Amino acid sequence: MATRPMTSPVGYDPLDEATLADPYPQLAALREQTPVAWHEGMECWLITRYEDCVRVLREHETFARDPRRLGIAVAEAHLSVQVLDPPQQAGVRSLFMTALHAQDLDALQDRLRQMIGERLDQVAALPVVEAMRELAQPVALVAIADLLGVTPPPLEEWAEISDTIMRSMDAGLNPELIEPGRRARAQLSDLVDSWFTTTGQPAGLLGHVRARTAGAGLEQAAYVRHTARVMFQGGYSTLTAALGNLLHTLADHPEILPALRERPGLVHGAVDELVRFDGPVQGTTRLATAEVTIGGIAVRRGEKVTVLFAAGNRDPAVFARPDRLVLDRTPNRHLGYGWGAHACLGTVMAQRVLAALVDTLLDTVILPRPAGSAPRRRTATMRTFARLPLSLQP
Template identity: 55%
Template sequence: MPHPARYDPLDPATLAHPYPVLAALRAAEPVSWHESMHCWLLTGYADCVAVLRDHELFARDRRRLGAEVPQPSLSVQSLDPPDQAEVRSLFMNALNAQDLPGIQGRAEQRLAHWLDGLDARPRFDVMAEIAVPLSLAVISDLLGVEEPDHSSFAQVSDAVMRSMDGGLDPSLVEPGRLARQQLSELVASWFRTSGRPGLLTHVRDHAAGQRDTGLDLFIRNTARVMFQGGYSTMVAAIGNVVHTLLTRPDVLERMRDPRLLQTGVDELVRFDGPVQGTSRIATRACELGGRKIDAGQTVTVLLAAANHDPVQFTEPGRLLLDRSPNRHLGFGWGTHSCIGTTAAQMALRALVRGLLAHPAPLRAAGAAVRRRTATMRAFDVLPATFGPGGTAGRR
């Protein structure tokens, strides 16, 4: 069993299959100090949820500990309650006002067209040909904006996503800052010009009187985070789900039962989720899992480990499509959960329904390549085919 201090989220073996490593870490020391990452690592479900719930003791907003946070980084994801409450409520009300079944239906129609176009291809990349266009289609339809160019937006989003690992590699921070600046300019143009029905128009219309205020900036930053974060989470989740279905073809066949669609999608996310971890800062000295946490120390909540904690999930290494309850942390938890969670769930349901409706089964067509990122678990390349035969993918 490896010593907790040897845990390396970017080690090739860990990237390929992190769950045995995380299980060993949890068994050895559920709350452990990682010297090179300079933070506490949490691997137990109960400890993770306790930290995510306690906004007073464990802060997301680093300004509460005296740190400076640039204005472009202020959004519902970076502030704590009650400071985030007004804008979060604005966005959640706008989300609930949308025609979500209609958005999912349009996504299924477009996906069917794309899948038909891939039939004649001997091999294609699921990430570029399915995950990226489906994710952009869903999030753009939800917000009511024109889809950005797929290739250029994917590059900008990738820079933002990689900058989440800036604590492991500081060279990723500046490209991420520049990418966020580009996205902020794009979102600002949407607020000026977009008149399409959708979440963004609802937000704009119900935020009247907030122009030229700090709250206006907060709203635009949150829109950027929702668009980019929803997109990148969807791309990662789609890749992970497709990879699981490629390696376990019986799972997709079982999901023909409509009763298993919702619970099955939830279980697929729990089994191999897109978001691997998130961090908080202790606002005062406390104790967690028998370990003393000092004020100002960072606590990293390993969501992927929590989702495979056998205390919370019976047989966590098995896919139980009817698992209920299934309070997984695949999209985070509570007021800081991914604000694009609803969009990601719609995309995954559309994906499963589309693959079930397609006349030819999807098969692996080569070795899958994991992206070298710690915070987001995703694929760079995931080869597949609708042709006969195929080869088994690997993690």
């Protein structure tokens, strides 16, 4: 049985320009040559085969999200549904899941379609539309605030806070990001705390959560607030990235919208395929709680294991023609929303938001097309655009 090699046999730098532009050839090489590869710089095992990714995400007893299970301290302010593992996670996860399912998502989707339609009316005639600023960010903010039942903060201020938090996720690669990230998190806490302390109950999902946790113990109440932060900031940033990636893919594949105009019944499946094809969340990390063998490689207790969703989602062992968009791909059990105990809590909401954008475009004659260079943000965890200039004319 192989053990940890001294150097990474396949160089992989998620922040390298070519990888940011198109990570898929590198990920395919890793998956084919070293599907479980030790990365010296990232100090973790990179997992790239679909079946290994699913195994790590499913076996939460062996692969911990919560570092405290390995004796590593975690600041109280970081304990949320995202960090707690089962069984401790169950109460807060089901609280938010129940609250989400209690929302009228049909009505929310209708409101979003209306809002997107109005924005398209305002900008579509411009020769170049910066689609992150004009579409992805405002749609994501309105969507997540509507779901939670709160008044959205001013977009520019909020986008800055959210970007700083997102960049600080790569603080392991660049320690200068730690302090700005801490300040931005404090601003996020103040904002979310205000939704829990103001006398007027928020409606929506947070109203539901507040009503059910009014008498909860202190520890439980803290998990709930921190989870509300994850929902708001994580929901906003992933939705922004996903809307941008989707618009970019539509512009790059001008055949998609006409095909969907002919078969609108495919929209639901198509938005899932678009997330498989170029989803925003590149990967996630767990810690091995015991010595374990993955793909013939011995992983030691305490070592980090990084599941690369983006690699699993293009694994030809599971997805025929993985580098092609297949709008009616069935089945399509991709990993874009994760898997298992920590799978995305907002999946149904995210699907509605993406479908609202596609549905609204289908009602127009717009055909998005690239209109200039579209650099990606230099972030390893979130695949997103810094700018996305598009033409939205017919």
